[in-house]
Amino acid sequence: MRKDFITNDDGQNLDETTFIENYWTDVWNSQGGPKGEIGKISTKDEYKVISPFLSQLPNGARILDGGCGLGDWTAFFTEQGYDCIGLDLSRETVAKLHGIFPNTTFKAGDIRATEFDDNSFDAYFSWGVFEHFESGMRPCIDEAFRVLKPGGRLFISVPFDNLRHALRAAGDWSEGKAAHRHDRRFYQWRLTKGELRDELSAGGFDVHKISTIHKRQGVLRSLHHEFKLNYSWFLTRGLSVALMPFMPGGVMSHMILAVAQKPNDP
Numbered sequence: 001m002r003k004d005f006i007t008n009d010d011g012q013n014l015d016e017t018t019f020i021e022n023y024w025t026d027v028w029n030s031q032g033g034p035k036g037e038i039g040k041i042s043t044k045d046e047y048k049v050i051s052p053f054l055s056q057l058p059n060g061a062r063i064l065d066g067g068c069g070l071g072d073w074t075a076f077f078t079e080q081g082y083d084c085i086g087l088d089l090s091r092e093t094v095a096k097l098h099g100i101f102p103n104t105t106f107k108a109g110d111i112r113a114t115e116f117d118d119n120s121f122d123a124y125f126s127w128g129v130f131e132h133f134e135s136g137m138r139p140c141i142d143e144a145f146r147v148l149k150p151g152g153r154l155f156i157s158v159p160f161d162n163l164r165h166a167l168r169a170a171g172d173w174s175e176g177k178a179a180h181r182h183d184r185r186f187y188q189w190r191l192t193k194g195e196l197r198d199e200l201s202a203g204g205f206d207v208h209k210i211s212t213i214h215k216r217q218g219v220l221r222s223l224h225h226e227f228k229l230n231y232s233w234f235l236t237r238g239l240s241v242a243l244m245p246f247m248p249g250g251v252m253s254h255m256i257l258a259v260a261q262k263p264n265d266p
């Protein structure tokens with residue numbers, strides 16, 4: 001597993017949980033907060049990977065959205081007739097979500113220690129959350145295992161330690177010093193497919209599939225980091241669309257998504 005760092009001058013003395021809550025509250029506020037954009041969910045990579053498994057869930061299945069952020073996925077599944085709960089560390093964002101999506105259930109809380117009963121969810125999904133703790137993903141995985149029913153599905157995405165990252169790290173002798181720079185702190189783990197499989201298996205899950213997703217985002221990042229093209233330029237965005245079909249997922253994809261299952265007789 002490879003560490004990513006973030007430049008941070010203000011939050012050096014904050015404990016990790018407070019830093020993460022403040023960081024994401026600021027990110028969501030800077031994007032204008034929850035807007036209720038659920039129309040595009042069914043076009044997203046995550047949805048394409050998990051939809052065959054969703055059709056196997058019982059009617060009205062109980063689903064947890066761990067680290068729901070702006071709440072669009074929770075609201076989407078609620079609209080689809082599932083009993084879906086969105087949980088997020090950012091109390092300010094959750095308070096806003098209640099106003100934007102009055103018919104959807106949101107709670108403020110930590111996915112590493114939830115208030116939910118053992119064996120109480122048919123499915124649990126979490127996009128881009130399990131990787132944020134420097135001590136590792138295990139508390140997130142253990143809690144997911146506890147709250148899922150036997151046979152329950154787990155869908156999680158985490159940053160992909162793709163070949164581009166491996167090559168960049170090999171050429172960047174200063175990477176190992178990043179952890180000791182006073183203006184940086186840990187941001188996230190980046191995993192290979194094998195590492196994610198091992199983490200989930202060690203937590204007792206049967207892993208059915210790990211897919212690369214968000215290839216275009218990976219191409220955009222490469223154009224920015226390796227070729228110094230600004231993300232917002234029309235040229236950069238056009239190039240990312242044109243190049244994407246020719247780029248292998250193992251080299252470029254930004255995230256990986258695992259489909260796992262709690263055994264029927266855990």
Ligand SMILES: C[S@@+](CC[C@H](N)C(=O)[O-])C[C@H]1O[C@@H](n2cnc3c(N)ncnc32)[C@H](O)[C@@H]1O
Nearest residue numbers: 024067068069088089090109110111127128129
């Ligand atoms: C990368 S964002 C992903 C948001 C959303 N899943 C999506 O795909 O749009 C990470 C979110 O997880 C939340 N988060 C981080 N750690 C958490 C934790 N331990 N418990 C609950 N939420 C957490 C953050 O507040 C943030 O909203």
